[in-house]
């Protein structure tokens with residue numbers, strides 16, 4: 001083939017591969033939010049009714065983009081419906097309502113089981129024996145662009161936005177944590193000073209939750225957050241969105257750190273009882 005013709009074809013292919021997804025996104029965002037999706041939000045995303053108008057509009061734009069870009073797969077016999085897709089997308093997008101940086105650009109696949117799923121994990125005992133231990137899970141976030149969820153837990157969490165437990169917020173907080181390349185409880189922040197103050201606030205609160213957990217004392221945070229700093233960030237995120245008043249009152253510095261990270265203050269949203 002003529003090398004000039006080859007070059008022209010290659011450049012055209014590159015231009016199309018960049019242009020077509022942008023065009024599809026622009027079209028999807030310009031389309032009205034479907035009435036059926038609106039009904040799903042009304043029914044399943046209790047908090048969406050309490051958002052101020054600009055955030056409510058933003059949520060709908062983010063959901064449209066999320067559903068265009070992410071692939072959903074049912075597992076364990078589950079058939080993926082619009083209700084499942086819209087509910088998960090809306091919950092996930094609550095975390096990025098006011099954040100720059102796109103709609104989870106590293107995420108491609110969402111796998112949904114009907115209920116708690118069992119995975120087999122390698123676990124080393126003290127003698128170094130590797131065991132394949134089965135665990136029942138409600139959700140899992142992978143760094144290779146995958147989130148796995150149990151639909152019954154998703155629905156319970158989305159219909160009750162005040163109990164501090166929400167598997168979608170939890171797993172998608174792990175996705176945000178992974179944006180800087182490591183899942184360690186410190187997501188991508190603005191600069192070195194931000195990391196220093198983040199580390200100071202989070203390590204103190206993490207140590208306190210570990211003490212409470214060891215001593216069997218109650219905490220505003222789920223004791224699962226004492227597992228490691230990454231779990232603490234995910235659990236603190238659930239608490240920040242679902243119990244903002246208590247968190248601001250009793251864990252003011254941590255609340256302020258998360259408010260500046262997520263760029264929203266969930267206390268401003270009218271709280272309704274479940």
Ligand SMILES: [Zn+2]
Nearest residue numbers: 170174231234
């Ligand atoms: Zn977790």
